[in-house]
Amino acid sequence: MDVTIRNINGGNTVIGDFGRIESHGTDMNAAVAALLEILRQHRDDLADPEAVRTAARGVRDEARSPRPNRERMLALLRDLAAGAGGVTAVAGATEAVTALVQNLS
Numbered sequence: 001m002d003v004t005i006r007n008i009n010g011g012n013t014v015i016g017d018f019g020r021i022e023s024h025g026t027d028m029n030a031a032v033a034a035l036l037e038i039l040r041q042h043r044d045d046l047a048d049p050e051a052v053r054t055a056a057r058g059v060r061d062e063a064r065s066p067r068p069n070r071e072r073m074l075a076l077l078r079d080l081a082a083g084a085g086g087v088t089a090v091a092g093a094t095e096a097v098t099a100l101v102q103n104l105s
Helices: 025-041 049-064 070-084 088-102
Strands: none
Touching: 025 049, 025 088, 049 070, 049 088, 070 088
C-alpha cells in the first residue's frame, strides 16, 4: 500500500504515542483580566490593598508567561484572597482563576 501525503502545515504539532497539546492561554488570560477588573472596582473595600496589588501583578505576569508556574500562581492567589478580606466578588473571581490554574500541568 502506498501512501502519499502532501502539504502538511501545522503549529503545535505533536508526534508519538504520549504526545499531547494543552492550551490554557485564552481562558486564563480572560479570567485574570476579569479578576483585575473586579479588583479595580473594589479597591476601596480590600482589607490589604498593597498585598492585593502585589499578588495581582504576580498572577498577571505569571499568566502571561509561556509556561506559567502552577505552584507560584496558587500561592499568589492565596495571598490575593487573604488580602481581599471578605469581598465576595473578589473571592469569586479568585476562585475562577484558581480553578484554571489547578488544571495546569
